[in-house]
Amino acid sequence: MVLLICTIMANAATYRVKYDVNNQRSTSFTVKVESNRLTIGSTAYSLRRMGTISNSGLTFDSYAYGSSENGMFCVSTTPISVDKDQFTRLSGYILVIDNKAYLAEKIN
Numbered sequence: 001m002v003l004l005i006c007t008i009m010a011n012a013a014t015y016r017v018k019y020d021v022n023n024q025r026s027t028s029f030t031v032k033v034e035s036n037r038l039t040i041g042s043t044a045y046s047l048r049r050m051g052t053i054s055n056s057g058l059t060f061d062s063y064a065y066g067s068s069e070n071g072m073f074c075v076s077t078t079p080i081s082v083d084k085d086q087f088t089r090l091s092g093y094i095l096v097i098d099n100k101a102y103l104a105e106k107i108n
């Protein structure tokens with residue numbers, strides 16, 4: 001029983017989204033990923049793990065979410081750093097929610 005609880009706890013992660021890559025502007029909301037639930041802001045969805053995707057040297061965990069599971073969610077497994085301009089460096093995990101990319105920090 002303890003092993004089961006530890007496994008469930010290890011699978012939960014919360015991210016604070018801080019940058020909208022598509023619109024190139026700051027944003028702020030949280031995303032919580034649990035074994036069978038995805039919470040974006042204050043809205044919760046059912047979640048099903050699809051597998052991993054590798055692209056441009058990054059690996060993403062991919063998921064289907066929502067009642068009909070037609071939503072797509074991916075999160076990079078490692079953080080990255082990106083130079084926005086010569087004075088600004090952004091770092092964090094890449095989250096893709098329905099073809100929109102965000103940069104987020106992992107807060108647990």
